[in-house]
Structure formats: structure tokens, C-alpha cells
Amino acid sequence: MSTAAPAGYDPHAFTPFAVxxxxxxxxxxxxxxxxxxxxxxxxxxxxxxxxxxxFVAPRECAEDAARRELAEETGLDADAVGGxxxxxxxxxxxPDRDPRMRVVSVAYAALLPDxxxxxxxxDAAGAGWWDVSAVGDLAFDHGLILADARERIGAKLEYTCLxxxxxPPEFTLGELQQVYETVWGVxxxxxxxxxxxxxTPGFVEAVEAPPRRTGGRGKPAAVxxxxxxxxLHPPLLRPPLLRPEGKQP
Amino acid sequence: MSTAAPAGYDPHAFTPFAVxxxxxxxxxxxxxxxxxxxxxxxxxxxxxxxxxxxFVAPRECAEDAARRELAEETGLDADAVGGxxxxxxxxxxxPDRDPRMRVVSVAYAALLPDxxxxxxxxDAAGAGWWDVSAVGDLAFDHGLILADARERIGAKLEYTCLxxxxxPPEFTLGELQQVYETVWGVxxxxxxxxxxxxxTPGFVEAVEAPPRRTGGRGKPAAVxxxxxxxxLHPPLLRPPLLRPEGKQP
DNA sequence: ATAATAGTGTCTCTGAGACATTATACG
DNA sequence: CGTATAATGTCTCAGAGACACTATTAT
Numbered sequence: 001m002s003t004a005a006p007a008g009y010d011p012h013a014f015t016p017f018a019v020x021x022x023x024x025x026x027x028x029x030x031x032x033x034x035x036x037x038x039x040x041x042x043x044x045x046x047x048x049x050x051x052x053x054x055f056v057a058p059r060e061c062a063e064d065a066a067r068r069e070l071a072e073e074t075g076l077d078a079d080a081v082g083g084x085x086x087x088x089x090x091x092x093x094x095p096d097r098d099p100r101m102r103v104v105s106v107a108y109a110a111l112l113p114d115x116x117x118x119x120x121x122x123d124a125a126g127a128g129w130w131d132v133s134a135v136g137d138l139a140f141d142h143g144l145i146l147a148d149a150r151e152r153i154g155a156k157l158e159y160t161c162l163x164x165x166x167x168p169p170e171f172t173l174g175e176l177q178q179v180y181e182t183v184w185g186v187x188x189x190x191x192x193x194x195x196x197x198x199x200t201p202g203f204v205e206a207v208e209a210p211p212r213r214t215g216g217r218g219k220p221a222a223v224x225x226x227x228x229x230x231x232l233h234p235p236l237l238r239p240p241l242l243r244p245e246g247k248q249p
Numbered sequence: 250m251s252t253a254a255p256a257g258y259d260p261h262a263f264t265p266f267a268v269x270x271x272x273x274x275x276x277x278x279x280x281x282x283x284x285x286x287x288x289x290x291x292x293x294x295x296x297x298x299x300x301x302x303x304f305v306a307p308r309e310c311a312e313d314a315a316r317r318e319l320a321e322e323t324g325l326d327a328d329a330v331g332g333x334x335x336x337x338x339x340x341x342x343x344p345d346r347d348p349r350m351r352v353v354s355v356a357y358a359a360l361l362p363d364x365x366x367x368x369x370x371x372d373a374a375g376a377g378w379w380d381v382s383a384v385g386d387l388a389f390d391h392g393l394i395l396a397d398a399r400e401r402i403g404a405k406l407e408y409t410c411l412x413x414x415x416x417p418p419e420f421t422l423g424e425l426q427q428v429y430e431t432v433w434g435v436x437x438x439x440x441x442x443x444x445x446x447x448x449t450p451g452f453v454e455a456v457e458a459p460p461r462r463t464g465g466r467g468k469p470a471a472v473x474x475x476x477x478x479x480x481l482h483p484p485l486l487r488p489p490l491l492r493p494e495g496k497q498p
Numbered sequence: 499a500t501a502a503t504a505g506t507g508t509c510t511c512t513g514a515g516a517c518a519t520t521a522t523a524c525g
Numbered sequence: 526c527g528t529a530t531a532a533t534g535t536c537t538c539a540g541a542g543a544c545a546c547t548a549t550t551a552t
Contacts, residue, residue, distance in 0.1 A: 015307045016265030019342070019353055058264040058351065062342035091340040091355050093268070093311035102307065104268055104353075106340050174504075192542060194505070199540090211504090211549095218503025219549040233489060234540075240482060423531080441515060443532075448513085460523090460531090467530025468522040483513075 018103040021066045022053035022142065024089070024149035025074070025110045028166050028182050032131045035146060036073060037138070039126040044099050045139035051146065052127070053105065062106040063088070070110060073127060085165050086110050087156070089149055097141045109149045111165035154183050159235040161203050164226035170207055172221035173197060184238050196236055202229025267352040270315045271302035271391065273338070273398035274323070276361045277415050277431045281380045284395060285322060286387070288375035293348050294388035300395065301376070302354065311355040312337070319359060322376060334414050335359050336405070338398055346390045358398045360414035403432050408484040410452050413475035419456055421470035422446060433487050445485055451478025 025036040037049040052073040056065040063086060071081040089107040097103065132150065137143060156162050157180060164171070166179045177193045197203050204224040211220035274285040286298040301322040305314040312335060320330040338356040346352065381399065386392060405411050406429060413420070415428040426442045446452050453473040460469035 014267035014304045014350075014352075017268045017305075018263035019266045019268070055263045056266070056342065056353075059344045061344060062340065062353070088339055090337055091311065093305065093355065095308045095310060101263075103263075104305075104311070104355075106342065106353075172504090189542065189544085190504085191506075191544080196541080213550090217501070217551050219505075221504060234486065235484070237483060237541095239542090421531090438515065438517085439531085440517080440533075445514080466524050466528070468524095468532080470531060486514095488515090 015102070018098075018101060019056045019062070020053055020103055020105045021056060021062050021069060022051045022092075022105045022107045022145055023066055023070055023073070023110060024051055024107065024146055025070065025112060026132075026149070026153060026166070027112045027114050027129060028179055029114045029129060031178060031182055032133070033150075033182050034129040035132050035135065035149075037128065037130050037135070038073065040139055048137070048139040049130070049135070050139035051107075051142045056106075063108070066106075066108040066110075074112070074115070084110060084112065085162060087152070089145070089152055092141055092145060094141065105145075107145045107149065109153055111153070111162060113166060113168045150183075154238070157183055158237055159232050161200075161226070161229050161232060164204070167226070170209075170212075170223045170225055172212060172223060173204070174221055176204070176224070180236075186239055188239075200229065200232055202227035203232070264351070267347075267350060268305045268311070269302055269352055269354045270305060270311050270318060271300045271341075271354045271356045271394055272315055272319055272322070273300055273356065273358045273395055274319065274361060275358065275381075275398070275402060275415070276363050276378060277428055278363045278378060280427060280431055281382070282399075282431050283378040284381050284384065284398075286377065286379050286384070287322065289388055297386070297388040298379070298384070299388035300356075300391045305355075312357070315355075315357040315359075323361070323364070333359060333361065334411065336401070338394070338401055341390055341394060343390065354394075356394045356398065358402055360402070360411060362415060362417045399432075403487070406432055407486055408481050410449075410475065410478050410481060413453070416475070419458075419461075419472045419474055421461060421472060422453070423470055425453070425473075429485075435488055437488075449478065449481055451476040452481070 023036070027034050027036075036052060038052050040046055040048050040050050052069055054065065054069050056062055060068075066086055067078075067081050070076070070086075071078055074081075087109045089109050091104060091106045093104045095102060097105070132146070135143075135146065138146065153162075163176055163179045163183075166183075167175055173194050174190075176197065177188055177190060180193070181188055205227045207223040207225055209223050212223050213220055272285070276283050276285075285301060287301045289295055289297050289299050301318055303314070303318050305311055309317075315335055316327075316330050319325070319335070320327055323330075336358045338358050340353060340355045342353045344351060346354070381395070384392075384395065387395065402411075412425055412428045412432075415432075416424055422443050423439070425446065426437055426439060429442070430437055454476045456472040456474055458472050461472050
């Protein structure tokens, strides 16, 4: 833009890039955080696991591309994918992140309830849910993207109502608490969690229905739906864990 | 990636995009939030104001491109630009956001102290600081980017120590408070603000120096430097303002 | 009965908002 | 002196952590 580089705005002076989307799709299964991975069927990184993703089409915005890829990978129908929360995470632009060519990738994170069918895409190379703490090295910089996505999701639970996106349409407060505990990797006090959630208008609303069994034993839990609120005021902060109180006076 | 779209990973099947960076560079001048804008010297949007930015070079990551553009626009030397906080905001990918061709833009936000020299780039078309509340329509989707940047900056002040980036190397607590009040558009209670800042270890540290004049009258304020902490626990939340308490049972 | 899970009540402590008071400069 | 700004102190209330206790189911 400066006079020293007037070519900056010259429409013929640009370098062509490929633009892709990569998806970090999370769910909670069996009290563990899981992420959707696909096994690569081509070089580079043939046989390695990677985040699902693909190229952005010529007349498509990145979010539409992400929804399209998500529908392909999970087998969810377009309506379901159209309604769920997709969060743009960050864009990864290291010149060497793809050995073939210059590719910048816009990363998205998505949260799904535990699907009865673990995968939907008829991908020959394989796809499936992985416990995030058991994920090894991923293709490209997808390990970095996955780490950023986990951090972002954890932070978002603090000040948004996003946790309900991990739950089925109707859920118990225990299941909602399990989401927080799984994503944050901590245990929460049940009475306090309950008090906080119910004290936030619009976070959840009670469902007038027969209470749900919890697998057999114990008192059946009341059933709730996600409310209309999107943000938490005040936030539900993660317990500080081992914060070293950095004092050096 | 699914068998229905195997071309997705074909390195010759991608659509070429131009990739740019756009910068929302903020400062606080005269108790108002200001943003750096440049006047466009070419079509499209000739004569309109826009955020500074430019194309990403062939072997450059987006953040390097942003720093390069920032140095060109502000006239800061490379060392100063290399040290300051650049925050990747979002990537804008609407297919029609640039009428000339398909351009995706990675937006960054930066915070600067009030510079003695309002601009540095010898840009013929003009550049300067604008009061954000007096900014009219901008070129492309830069109005949207600017709005997103303001929101992000405001949110970041809540849970990070970023506000010191708006201040010169040495500053008073009154100046720091002014940053919060300017960005948030609210008035804060001075004793409470002071208590909160000083109670956060590593946010600021006192400078052993003669107290600074405040323009003449009144008691001189003690001088502080930015500390080593980067996050605020617990956060310094914006006053809820007019939160309508959305209750509809 | 006991075990297991859901839900309620209560005490306490921290932190923030409101605001009075004191301190130190200038004129 | 009066005025202006910086800094300290105090009161109160909301919200969160800890935890005791009650309720309702299955076995």
C-alpha cells in the first residue's frame, strides 16, 4: 500500500494460494472427549490420521465449505449440519505447512452430541472418533490445530451456553455437568454446578416429562432442553487448578 | 474427502485464491478510540477509506505479512513492530467481498500507544487515525472487520493484560483506566479499578521514579510499567450496562 | 434394608460495587 | 488558603466453593 509497494493492490500481482478448511469436530463419548479423524488415502502423509477438511470451492465461503465437508464426513443430513454451531478458529498460513504447494487453511471447530452412528461418510480410507488424549501425531499441522481447538472449546464453555451443543436435544443436568468435566478435565461440585446453571436465565429450561432413567440405579433425573441464551453472565470459570501465583517482588 | 469427492485432495484440482491481510490498528488518543485508515488510490473503492493491508507474499506467513504492512503504514521500525501484540481476528471469505477476484483476507488487530507521529507510511493517497465512532462506510467488508475487531479488543481487555499495549512504556493507573473506559465506553470507579489492578500479580509493577505530573494540577500519579502476566484471573468484567435480564417464563 | 444417584439447604469467604476519607500537588 | 487529582479505607452484597442433608429410585 505504501508508495514503496504500489503493486500491493495490483490485481495481477498476487500469488495464487490454495484455500482449504479443516474441521475439529468434537463429541463426548463415555466420559471422554473425542475428535473426528480421517485416515489419509494419498500422499503426503498417506496412512496418517488427519482432521477432515477439503478445498473451498470457487464460489463458496469457508463456512459453507466447512458445513459441506462436515456433512460428507459425518453423514448428517444438510438440515442438521446447517443448524449446528460452527466456530471459526484460526487460519494457518505457514508457507511449509503443506509440502506440495502453498495452502492456507481456515480451521473450524464443531460440537456434536454423541451420535449413535460413529461415522457416516463412506470414506474408503477410514474415519472415526478418537479419544483426544490418545491421538498421536497427525498429518500436516493438524496436531497444532487440534490443540488450539481444544483450548478454544474449553474457554468457550466458560462464558457461553455452548456446552448444550454436546448434548442430545433433551438431557439431564448430570449429563451437562459431564460435558464440562470432560472438556475441562476436572471434577465439579454437583450442587454448585446445578445452582449456577439454573440461576442463569435461558441456559436450560425444564422439560415437563417423565424423569429419565439413569441406567438403572438411583433417582431419575429431571430432563432439560437448551434455552435461548447464548452467553453466560457472569461466566462459569474453570477452577484455577495449579495456578502458581507468580509473585516475585 | 469422501469417495463422492476424491478430487478434494488432488493437488491440481484446487481453485487459486488471492490471500491478503487486513489490519485493524487501534490507539487511544484524547480519550477516544482511534483506528488507522488509509485512503484508497485505485479502483475499486477509489477515494474510500479502508483498513491497511496487502497481499501475502509467496513465502511469507500471514502474521509476517501483517507486521510488514504495519511497519509500512505506521513507519515504526522493524524491531518495534516485531515486539508488539498482533492478534489474528478472523478470516473473511465471502466470494463477493472483492469485486475484482476471489480474495480471502486474514484480519489482524493490533494495539499501539498514542504515537507522537500520527502516521509514518509515505502513502500518497493518505493515511491517518480516525475516531472509530466517526468512521463512515469503508471499502470492501472493512466495516464488518472493524466492528469485529472492536468487539474482540473489548472482550480481550476483560481477561488479559492487553490494555497495557495501549500505553507508553511507563504510565499511570489513571491512564490505564482511561484505556478501559475508552474501549468499553463506560466510566469505572477509580478506587475499585486500582484495587483490582494492583491485586492482580504481574499486571503492572511500580516504577521507582519521581511521580509524573498530570498536566499541572493535582497530586502527581505514581508511574507503572507493564508486568509479566498475560492473563487476568479472575477477569475484569465489563459492567453489564443495560442487560435486559431476559426472563420469559 | 442398602446402594446409588438426584436434588436442597446452609455456612463461609472472596471479590466487586459504592462511596467516604485522606494525601499531595498547583494556583 | 481553595481546588484538583491521587491514593486509602470501609461497608455491603452477590456469587462461588465446601459440604451436610433429604429424596427417590433399583436391588
